[in-house]
Structure formats: structure tokens, C-alpha cells
Amino acid sequence: MQLDQLQSLYQLPFFELLKKAREVHEAHWPDNEVQLCTLLSIKTGGCSEDCSYCAQSSRYDTNLDREMLMEKKEVMESARAAKENGSTRFCMGAAWKGVQDGTKKFDTVLEIVEHVSTLGMEVCVTLGELGEVEARKLRDAGVTAYNHNIDTSPEHYPEIVTSHTFQDRLDTIRCVQDVGMSVCCGGILGMGESETDRLRMLEVLSNFNPPPESVPINALMPMPGTPLEDKAPIDSFDLIRMIALARIAVPKSRVRLSAGRTGLNDEAQALCFFAGANSIFYGDKLLTAENPQSSKDKALLSKLGLSSQKPNPALMPPSAIENLPLDPAPVGA
């Protein structure tokens, strides 16, 4: 979709935009299901990059304890718990610039992925910059989607990050797509960007080839100590409009209502689901920040008559399918 088309949609009266988004949503996602994804920070803090929204950058004094790469056993415990709790996707994040083949840390990550991928969930990782070799190895280890956000428009990006470029982000995404792995790519609203920046971000995302499999829309959670700590929260109507536009711009992608749900009331979240959001981060914690309690999310989905996405073998890594029971358990067993 092009910028001028996004601009005309954005200018529509609120309910007209919602109506259009809802039509697209119903045509592509008739199931009333919301995907539940659980995040785990497998390596927290001490990141070399200067992303001005991020509590994990070592450039800012954010009062966050730096942690080493987690042990496989601990990761497996969290992943099993996420599955028990109803998540169908497990996303592991690491705070560092990127990964390189031949390093001990990359080998450890591959081993972690190999194990998590046997559990029967979609496996997502967000590990920063990588090349084609790393992408291929992650895919072969069982990663089903790679999260790498563009975060804002190309024009606004240098105001937010200087330690790498917007083009670096695109290059990583290209490598992921070239090896046939799904891309999860979105951004953050509320970082001082203009309306045009927001629409440009969607324009870039919708012109990926292929379009991203999922699009996380984060509302900035201002982190004390970061340059963006004092940013005012995004107006929830602006957020709902952006969700609606994302639904229209990338009709087949899952639109994930991501960070910042703790700042939204149930009614605003309900409108986001109506406008096309069909995925959330689920569980008390994001990477370092708070997320609504799972019990609260379950209650909200039930109040709205939405169900959580059922496990779907077609979306699981091959190693999970090998581990599925051959025959369904007898009824009542």
C-alpha cells in the first residue's frame, strides 16, 4: 500500500475506518481467535546499541540488572509453563547487537531453539542483526519466525537509534526472508513521531515481499533513564486507528497488540480487537516490562466472546510434529 492511500484511510471518520478494517478482518480472519504469545528474555540488559526507547541499552542508566544468557533448562521450564498456560507461540529475545555463526553464544542459542522447538509451539526469536548463514541455521534448528522491528519510519529512525541504521534492519529482514523463514516486524508508537512517520512505517511494512507474517504494534512504555522516559502516552484512538490501518494494509498478517497494554483499559483493547488485532503478548512480563496478568486477559477475551488460538501443527517446527502422539488419546483417557 502507498502513503497517499494510507493517508486517505487515516483521515476517514473513526467509525468509517473501523468499518472498513472490520470488513477486511472478517474476510481473512473469520475465526474470532486471538493468538497468545509468551515472551522470554533469554539475555537481559547490557546491550551495546543505543535504541532510545530501550531499558536494556548499556548507554542509559535504567537500573536494570544485566544477566547472562540463560541456561537451556531454565528456558525449557518457562516454555513448558507458557504452553501449559495456553500460549501457542514462544518468543525468546536477547539484548545484544546480533548473532554470528561460529561463536559460542550462537551455538548455545541454536541448542536452546532445538529443544524448545520440540514442545509443539510456534518458535520465534529476536536476536538482533544476522546474516544468511545464521538465518539458515536458526531455521534448521526450528525457528518458525524471526522478530526484527523497523520500529518507526526510515526518516524518524536516526532520531531514535544511531548505533545501527534503518537499512541494517532491512538487510537482516531480507536474509530471514531469503531462507524462507517468517518475519515478524512492526514498530512502536509514541516516540515523538509524526502522523506521516506512522503511516510511512506501515507503507514500508506492507511493501515487504512477502509481507510480514506478523506485525507487532507496540505503544511506547517509557523507561526511566532512557531519552524517551518523559514521552506522553499515545492517545488510544490513535492506536486503534493504527491497528485498523495495519489490518487493511497487511490483511493476511497477524496484527499483534503488543507492549503497552497495561496502559489501555478493556474498552480500548476491545476496539483494537474489533479493528483487527488478533494476537497479544500473554503472561505477566514482556522482556523487562510489565504486561497484564494472564487471568485478566482470559477474562477479557471471554467477555468479548473471543477464543484463544488453538495449537496448529501446520505452524509448528518439524521437530514438534515428529514428537506429536501418533494416535489421538482415547476419549476419557
Ligand code: SAM
Ligand atoms: N535486541 C533485539 C532487537 O533490537 O531487535 C530484540 C529485542 S528488542 C527489545 C525488541 C523490540 O521490543 C524492539 O524492536 C521494540 O519494538 C520493542 N521495545 C523495546 N523496548 C520497548 C519499550 N520501552 N516500549 C515499547 N516497545 C519496546
Ligand code: DTB
Ligand atoms: C515486539 O515488537 N515487542 C516485544 C517483542 N517484539 C520482542 C518486546 C516488547 C518489549 C517491551 C519493553 C520491555 O519489556 O523491556
Ligand code: SF4
Ligand atoms: Fe539492544 Fe534491542 Fe534494546 Fe536496541 S532494542 S538496545 S538492540 S536490546
